Amino acid sequence: MTMDEMKALCDTHILNTYGPRKLAFVRGEGARLWDADGREYLDFFAGIAVVNLGHCHPAVTDALCEQARKLVHVSNLYYIEPQIELAALLAKHSFAQRWFFCNCGATANEAAIKLARRYWWRKGQYKPSIITMDHSFHGRTLAAITATAQPKYQEGFQPLVPGFMYAPYDDLETLESIITPDVGAIMLEAVQGEGGVRVPSQGYLQAVRELCDKRNLLLILDEVQTGFGRTGKLFAHEHAGIAPDIMTVAKALGNGVPIGALGCTEEVSSGFSPGMHASTFGGNPLCTVAALATVKTLTTPGFLDDVAEKGSYFIHSLKALVKKHADIAQVRGVGMMIGVELTRDVAPIVARMLESGVICGPAGPRVIRFVPPLIVTKEQINRAAESLDAALGEA
Numbered sequence: 001m002t003m004d005e006m007k008a009l010c011d012t013h014i015l016n017t018y019g020p021r022k023l024a025f026v027r028g029e030g031a032r033l034w035d036a037d038g039r040e041y042l043d044f045f046a047g048i049a050v051v052n053l054g055h056c057h058p059a060v061t062d063a064l065c066e067q068a069r070k071l072v073h074v075s076n077l078y079y080i081e082p083q084i085e086l087a088a089l090l091a092k093h094s095f096a097q098r099w100f101f102c103n104c105g106a107t108a109n110e111a112a113i114k115l116a117r118r119y120w121w122r123k124g125q126y127k128p129s130i131i132t133m134d135h136s137f138h139g140r141t142l143a144a145i146t147a148t149a150q151p152k153y154q155e156g157f158q159p160l161v162p163g164f165m166y167a168p169y170d171d172l173e174t175l176e177s178i179i180t181p182d183v184g185a186i187m188l189e190a191v192q193g194e195g196g197v198r199v200p201s202q203g204y205l206q207a208v209r210e211l212c213d214k215r216n217l218l219l220i221l222d223e224v225q226t227g228f229g230r231t232g233k234l235f236a237h238e239h240a241g242i243a244p245d246i247m248t249v250a251k252a253l254g255n256g257v258p259i260g261a262l263g264c265t266e267e268v269s270s271g272f273s274p275g276m277h278a279s280t281f282g283g284n285p286l287c288t289v290a291a292l293a294t295v296k297t298l299t300t301p302g303f304l305d306d307v308a309e310k311g312s313y314f315i316h317s318l319k320a321l322v323k324k325h326a327d328i329a330q331v332r333g334v335g336m337m338i339g340v341e342l343t344r345d346v347a348p349i350v351a352r353m354l355e356s357g358v359i360c361g362p363a364g365p366r367v368i369r370f371v372p373p374l375i376v377t378k379e380q381i382n383r384a385a386e387s388l389d390a391a392l393g394e395a
């Protein structure tokens with residue numbers, strides 16, 4: 001299909017939830033993508049923080065090909081060996097002893113909301129309410145947009161799911177002040193992604209953990225975007241030296257193969273009993289072999305140290321541009337999750353960078369988000385920083 005043919009068919013048959021697009025990629029390798037004309041792009045968005053190992057990583061591709069010839073899908077009415085192996089591997093590398101597999105971030109958060117409510121219900125306590133944060137993002141199902149405290153994602157979908165309250169992010173005092181006896185959980189991102197790459201103050205996550213302990217609340221961390229090495233640790237909460245009670249993950253778990261998961265402590269897992277929650281595709285053989293290969297690669301000794309080191313290098317390169325460009329308000333981030341806040345609309349800058357062959361994306365109207373594959377080289381980081389420099393210079 002030519003671009004014009006694709007556009008015409010898309011305009012006729014695809015629901016208009018994404019608006020018009022300019023490009024179609026046909027091939028990827030590492031941090032590089034190619035369009036149908038053979039033009040090469042440097043990918044610093046990674047399909048929105050998904051292909052952390054880079055496009056078509058051989059370990060994942062080999063695992064998929066091999067499994068696709070053996071067995072693609074069976075239901076959870078049977079043991080699924082790679083799923084069990086994946087859960088054990090995730091347990092080895094996290095606080096979470098028990099895992100539930102689903103298909104994406106939103107369904108992981110649905111599971112977390114249901115688990116938190118059931119946990120208190122089974123204890124005979126009425127604590128169904130959940131506090132989430134302003135500028136958060138938790139996905140697009142009805143409960144997830146209710147948890148997502150951004151009016152633009154909720155407009156027109158009311159009535160929303162009852163039992164949600166909102167607090168400002170990185171503001172412990174207000175958070176504590178709104179807790180009522182029916183609150184059972186606090187749910188937040190370790191670093192807010194979609195809402196503008198907001199990194200909380202040092203000590204904030206620890207303080208929220210302490211607050212949850214003091215007020216007998218579950219701490220749910222949405223690590224859908226921050227998970228799997230994005231911030232230079234396997235999970236972002238490791239930077240704070242704390243653990244939640246429930247964690248949700250998705251995006252990078254399968255390096256592009258759709259899979260989400262909820263991990264929790266043994267204690268909290270008692271909220272669910274057989275029949276209380278399920279997913280047809282969740283944890284099937286194909287997606288779990290991809291996730292196994294991904295997590296094994298990410299946890300190879302030295303891999304994450306390298307991510308942290310390159311992330312600092314990248315932030316440093318971007319901070320060097322602040323002096324030169326008055327329209328950069330702030331550079332912030334952790335590891336390879338980096339936001340450049342501008343004093344103006346970022347869309348034209350993102351478009352110019354794309355023209356120069358560098359893919360990045362927005363996080364809200366004023367923040368350029370860089371979430372490259374974690375395998376990018378310093379040379380590629382230099383190219384991305386140069387592209388931003390040039391795009392801002394053209395203004």
Ligand SMILES: *Cc1c(COP(=O)(O)O)cnc(C)c1O
Pocket residue numbers: 103104105106107109137138139140189193194222223224225226250251
């Ligand atoms: C992307 C994202 C989600 C939603 O994930 P989907 O796979 O699109 O459902 C949830 N939470 C966070 C923090 C995300 O970044």
